[in-house]
Amino acid sequence: MMMLDWSRRAACLGMDPELFFPISLEGPGRSQVERAKAICGGCPVRQPCLDYALRTRQFDGIWGGTDPDQRRELMVKAAPRRETVPARARPGDH
Template identity: 35%
Template sequence: MTNSINSLPAEKRKMNWRLQGACSTHPEPDIWHATGSTAQSRSDLDEALALCNGCPVREACLDWALTNREAYGLWGGLTEAERRRILRIRIAGGESERRRGGRPLAACGTPSAYDRHVKLGEPIDDACRAAHTRASAEKRARASQQKPTSLEALFKAHTKRLYGGHLAWTGPVKPSFKGRSYNPKQVAFIIDRGREPVGRVLNDCGNSECVLPAHVADEAERHPTATKQLAA
């Protein structure tokens, strides 16, 4: 699988197996990198597979991809997952060496080695499994210790933008700050208005989950006249 090289002379194309691939003259080389489950992606992948199956240099293409551990795209008619399976079998049988060069492989007994074993489908030794368990526990401990220093920090840490200008709450249902529990809309109101809300805080944007401060209001803002009369 190569990119389009139509501009090269015919004699130069004969010098390299890549230049003889069925994909080398295709107007849309991206179909060899089709991903996803949409009908269009599936159609692109089927087209690429059909071209690979009839390609005169399919074996050379696949051999190159396996030798160089090509991680992405369709090569020699095989997907990334299919090539990884072949490599695992070859490595297990001693027919192929583990990848050399680049950064040295992390030693067993480290979280990185555990991740490598999982990615390559290799057996996971006890030392790597223990290292992964320790790293996960330490990560959870660090997260629990990083308590927000203000309601504003709490709000920023647990919100995300939505399409249409809305803001979604991603944190706990009843966030707590300095021993007091709030609901997300109350937090949004307080950090924006600088005061405690009167009555319930609701939004008026049509998205019941939205916590954008500009979209929420308390009883005093929704019914200002009635609130003033009750206060009097």
């Protein structure tokens, strides 16, 4: 597997990956999420990490300092809006 160039400068490099993939975002897992986000907070490649997670639709774990719910929200905000086009009237329709 080819390593992403930005990941070689990540603050989490060499850390236990399980820290960034808590079993739950609530209860005891909440402190794990906060520890992982704190590490991301000082990471020099936080934005490329987040961009990668959004682009590849990573729905698990902490990426770029965000949890899955935060990334889903970002994906929804970034999704192209579909404009509703009114149906064309056909001859004979009233």
